[in-house]
Amino acid sequence: MPESRKAAAAMSKTGQTEPSAPATETSAAMGGSQASPKKVSQTGAAVEKIRSRIIDLTIPPGSRIDEPLLLKEFQLGRTPAREAINQLAAEGFVKILPNRGGTFVRKLDLAEIGEIVVAHQLVENNLAQLCRLDDETLADDLERIQTVYRVEVDNRRYLNITELNEQFHMRMNQSIGNSFFHDFAQSTHRHVRRLLVHLYTLESALPEQQDEQFELNVRQHDRIIEAVRDKDREALTEVLPEHAGATQDRLVRLLQSNTVAPFPVKLRPLVLPGN
Structure with missing residues (x-):
């Protein structure tokens, strides 16, 4: 994809990402x-x-x-x-x-992390149900973002990785056409970004584990794109919650590695209404 590669090349030189299109359009x-x-x-x-x-x-x-x-x-x-x-x-x-x-x-302590994790999983569960699969440009837009995302993952530019991840998920939220849900999702993803940068920084002490986690993220994005392109709601409702849950799994693995100071209490799995 020539346009995506140009964007990736430009980003590699500047170290910056473009502003999130969904946020601008919604505003x-x-x-x-x-x-x-x-x-x-x-x-x-x-x-x-x-x-x-x-x-x-x-x-x-x-x-x-x-x-x-x-x-x-x-x-x-x-x-x-x-x-x-x-x-x-x-x-x-x-x-x-x-x-x-x-x-x-704002602090980034255990209570804050727990609230971010729950809000993130709630947003992604709802997105799986509400994302418009009849949006004919959605899969191509996600693929373009994913192309640049891979470059930033390879270069371990944490801020850019989180910005592109936000763009990826907010493009799907944009398809819903509900400004209230969009604003809640964007607010949540921005706070998820801060948590992810923190996790990535801690993970840098465990390069093999970080490689594995980033490879998982890329694969999950690919599965999301495939589900959107195939208009497969069942596959999307499986992979999006799994993808959101990976953030909590990532934190738990870090705690278990003994490379970071232990938190005073353990994170609890998210239980959504009806589960």
Whole structure:
């Protein structure tokens, strides 16, 4: 696929991924902000940069983010800085805690991980049921994303891997045509990205195990594409929950390897209503 390979080559040079198309399209469809282009651009660029740094853990969980930092490091005015903090708070990446005198990056402790895992599995279970298999461009779009995803997996660029994984799953969510479900799914996947970067970083101490896990992810993506192309709902309802469950399995394997500090309690399997 020439276009995909060009994209992959460009990404290899820059180390960056393109913005998620589904998020942009949904925002436009819902009639986004009417603020001036300059204001939207400055605040939006700052939010994107800060969010990426929170996801890739260069701004660690629990870190303080305040207006002086945004004014100095991101050259924002006071109003855009305030707007950036409010947007990140709305997305759940930071918490405004007046009693502690500031804004802090959301923690990534066991309770947080458990909530992310449950939300992720819920989103993927619903996606398996609601994804529109009559979307004639869906399989080809997923294949294009998968081509670049393989390149980033090979190069172990964790932030890009998680961005492309989000694009892959959000393209399927886009097919549903429900903006409320789309927004919930996107919010969940963004928090999954931070968890995955954390897991990938820990896994780097176990290269053979990480190779195995990434190979599994790629194979599962291929199975998802095949199910979509064949319009096989039964296969999709099998592989999507399995794919989501792999994140929890990955964490459990890390804990069992004794390469990371043990958590005080164990993760419990997700039990959905009706199971």
